[in-house]
Every structure is written in structure tokens, then in C-alpha cells.
Amino acid sequence: METLRDASSGNYSIRVVARLTGVSADKLRIWERRYGFPSPNRRDNGSRVYSDAEVDRLRLIARALEVGYRAGDAVRADPTALRKSLESSVRALPPPEEAPVSPEGAVDRLLDYVLDDDPNAATTELRKLANELGPQRFVVEVASPAVERVGAEWRHGRLAVRHEHLFSTILATELRLQHAVIDEDAEAPVVLFTTLPGENHSLGLEMTALYMAGSAIAPRLLGVDTPTDQIVEAALALEVSAVGISISTAADISSVEQDLLHLRRSLPANIALWAGGAGAARVVARGVTRTVSWLELDRAMTTLKELDDSAVAS
């Protein structure tokens, strides 16, 4: 229902721009009404036609919003100035709080390979590190810091989306590879890992699963974007002891909280519910165990095993 028109560079409909920039159609219209940008040309019938320049500036604005700018400021700001301020934005939000000690510059080296567009070198380096360190240290000291680092570099505009994509793909592969070679203890408690509807980031899931597999837990991965009722059914069918939900920073918190509460109500009380991932730090939900840091995850695991043992003993 959309005219396939000339398509010479950049005649985008509002729907396409929304997808291209991540700014919802509603927002595009209200920004135009309130701040005067973007003010696209119109077709004969009145529908908006955005240009490449507008899409570029909208992308910039979207990035500004993500690092904390207010909408009105970012939209009204001069694009050149905004770009500069984003780049030099040494408002390094994350002070390296509990920086895990990574092996000598490993993360730096990985980043260099990715920026050099050398996937093979990155893979080789990851393989080497994984074999040297073993699953748990690999996750905590390499994979997890690397993911955070890539995210930070992206926010500062020093790294393009394609680099992030490339790195994610390579790391995911290595995580699954390492996971596959671990033998499963038949006695180990089973834990189901997935993400809520709308959440498409699987790296947190894969890292957690490998970490757990390395410490006498049998993880079951269910992929991303799973409807809540399906999570419940899967948990029952697989007879798990706990369900782990991974929440990325991009997640919409109120939806997540609603979904988690719904899950907690629907799951039997003897199945624990864990919420991990950077986004989980902002979430408040009764009856849900926070497993944002590896330490918290350890604690949750220990609790689970104890419960499991006592259940077996009784």
C-alpha cells in the first residue's frame, strides 16, 4: 500500500523513516509540530516525504537521546554542534566500578581486530582466550567486558553499528562453541533462559548460559522474544528449577516490569525467577531475583542448588 516511486536517493515515507531512525511515527509528527524539525516535503495527498539529510540528522538526534539529551534540546540543537558534543562526550557515564581484571589488553586487541574488519583474527583471539581461561573466566573477564566496551564505544560514535553486529556474531558463535563441549551433569538443576517479548538481544543470554554450564547448572536456551505464556509452558514442560530473563539497557522498563510480574504470578512458587542483564538494574518487581552482576548470579545459583539438594534429601 505504499507507492514504489522513483526511489532516487531518499524519498522516505514516515513509516520508513521511523524504522530507519528508531524514532516512532508519533514522535516524528509531534516533533514537527512542537520544534519545527523535521519539516518534510509533502506529496500531493499531504503525506510526508523525508529527505536523506533529515534522516541523517534524525539518526544523530536518536543517538543524542540515548546518551541522555532531552528531546527538545537535541531536536533544536545545531546538528554540527551536536555531533561534536557527542563525539567529545567524555561524560564517561560508567566509571569502571568493579572492573574485572581482563587478561593483558585482550579486550583492546579484540576491539582493534573488529575495527580493522578482521573477523578471522578476532575469532582466533577469542578461541585462544576461551581455551586458556575456561568458560567462567572467559565470560567474566573477556566476553562481558568486551560487550560493555563495544557498547560504550558505539555510544561515543567511535564504532559503527556494523562493527557491533560483527562482534556480536563472532562472540555468540564462540560462546555456543564453548558451551557445546561441556558435558552436562544429569543431576544438575535445569534453568531456562530467554528474553521477554520485544527484547532481541541474545548475547547476555549466551554469556549467562555458558557461565552456568561451567558450574554444574544445566541451562536450556529458548532464544529471544518469547511471549510470557510460552515461557511458562516451556518452564513446566522442561521441568526447570528456575527461569532466567535477560534484559538489555534498551528495554522498555514498564513493559518489562509488567511482564515479569505476570510471569511471577503464572509460574509455580517453586520455580525461581531471575532477571539479569544491564537493564535489570532498573527493574523493580516483587518475587524476582536480581542477577545483574556475576556475584548476584553466583548467589542465586547457590541458593538454587541448596534448595535442590534439600528437596532430593527429603
Next chain:
Amino acid sequence: METLRDASSGNYSIRVVARLTGVSADKLRIWERRYGFPSPNRRDNGSRVYSDAEVDRLRLIARALEVGYRAGDAVRADPTALRKSLESSVRALPPPEEAPVSPEGAVDRLLDYVLDDDPNAATTELRKLANELGPQRFVVEVASPAVERVGAEWRHGRLAVRHEHLFSTILATELRLQHAVIDEDAEAPVVLFTTLPGENHSLGLEMTALYMAGSAIAPRLLGVDTPTDQIVEAALALEVSAVGISISTAADISSVEQDLLHLRRSLPANIALWAGGAGAARVVARGVTRTVSWLELDRAMTTLKELDDSAVAS
């Protein structure tokens, strides 16, 4: 900006229902106006509040639409009758056209394991098949038919979303595993694989990549949902000979065509552009090679290698 209200089972806002059912908010409103369903209760301020029953029926309608029902009919239809007609819907759309010969009931066995919620058995079976058949036959005779089969079973309601998720996860892991053990020919032409914005299905990508890796092509995976300009940049940086785009049946065709044309314009003429996956059958775009079947993919690969050789020779 959404009230966190009681959340006792099923008080969903229009936005949540849209996400839960896959029916856009616009559609929900216009269906209500035109067909009288759903007609949710209102809050004091007039905003819609949907019930669990409405969400359930909407899910049913969404499934009906996907198998070809017209919106008006599906929305007005009696839910019970609709459900029946969906289940007994032996309108087996896909006549087993060029049914690839699968090894003796392998796909059936896999399906059984998945339905029994036995991921380990499924994994073992896949591993065995992959080792016996080698990468290409594994993809063509097992992975690909199994994916189609799971899709068909899901459309007929004989298999839940969670089964599909579970199977996808397991198969993706196995595909990557097999891929990882293949040595790469340094001379092989490099091909970049990814999906367009909005497309989140990666299985087609993984299958194709493994298939290619098994025949002297060096695939580079870039994950899913990649902005078109990033695809172009990656193609240039990685010095690829072709870019492969995977398109699922669920894709929005007009967006896809726009994106493909944009890609074709932006990529240098000496980089081929391939469109594969079931959804690609419906796509028309000049300068884009269709690689829907494995045969077409073979042909595209051969062309690529010949071009490559002549380029090296000259």
C-alpha cells in the same frame, strides 16, 4: 508513561496488546470502528483496556490472517468456528514441490524430540546427521526441510511458539558448530550475509552460510537487522564479492524492495547482490539475484567464482 496499575490478569493498554498480538495499534482501532471487535473497556480518561479474552481472540485472528483469511472475515468470525477451521485447515498451501529426499524420517524424529521437550535428544540427532551427511547435504536434506516443517506445523497450530523457539536455538547452534570446524580457503571469494532492518530471522542466514562454507566460499555473517548503509560499509570494508540478504516470509515486501533497490544503488556494480529465503520469492528488484532455492544459490555461486577467476587471471 504508562500507569503501573494492578496488573491482575489482563488489563492491557493498546500498545501492549499490539506487541502481544502483532496487530498494530492502528489496526486495533480501525477494526473496532469497522467490525465492532475488539471493543475494550475504557479507563476514566477514555484509553482502551483490553482483557485476556480479547487478546486470545486477537491472537487467533492474527494466525488466521497469516494463513490467508481476509481481515473482515477473520475478525467477524465466531472464534470457536475459526479455531476449528484453522486446525483442520488442510489447505496445505505448500504442495511438497521439489521435496528434497531427507534421510529416513530424520525430520519426523527431530520434530518428535522437540514436541517432547527433549532438547538433548534433538541436539544429539542433529549432531549425528551433520557428521554423517557433511555440511551441504545436512543443510539441504535436514536443516532446511526441518525448518519448513516446523513452520508448517506451527501454522496449523500443532506446535507452540516455544517449540519453534527451542528448535531454532538448537539448530542455530549446530549450524554454527559445523561451520566452525570448516577450514577456510584463503583464495575463496568472500560473501557477506545479513538481513535487512526489521528482519530478525537468522536461521536462513546460518543455513546459507554453512552451505557456502562447504563449497569454497568464505561467508561472513553480520547478524540480523542491519541498516542498509551499514551493509554497504561492511561490504566495502570486508572486500566481499557478493552480499547475501535473507528474507523471511513474514517480511514486509514493499519495505524489502525499497531497501534492496537502495542497496543495489549504493553498492559498486562489481559486488553482486543476492536475495534468498522464502520471502525472496515474492520480491521483484532489478539487479538483484534471486537465490530462493539451493539450485539458484548454486548457480549464483558458480557465476561468482567464474567472475572471480577471470578477474584474477586478467
Next chain:
DNA sequence: ATCAGCAGTTTGTCTAAGACAAACGGGCAT
């Protein structure tokens, strides 16, 4: 000086009804 609470502003999403182009379906003619 630091923090809690309050008021004002900003912001995103919702609502309504109307419009229209593309896709679809069925009938007619070849």
C-alpha cells in the same frame, strides 16, 4: 551543605474521525 518534597515543564502516547492508494475479489469477455 545536603536532601526531601513540591510545583512546573517536558515529553510520549493516546484519542477521534476522515481520507486515500494499493491489494483483493468477483464478474465479464475473450
Next chain:
DNA sequence: ATGCCCGTTTGTCTTAGACAAACTGCTGAT
């Protein structure tokens, strides 16, 4: 059976207004 045409269906776009949640910044108390 095949091709063409026309009316109907359907999804998305339009405007303008409203409001709740989140965020800012001020004030007063500790």
C-alpha cells in the same frame, strides 16, 4: 481456462487535542 476491469476491502496516513509520567529546578528543613 485466461485476461481485464471495476467495486470493495484494508492498512496507513492525516490533523488536532488531551493527559499522565518523568524530569527539572526551586524551596525549605535538617
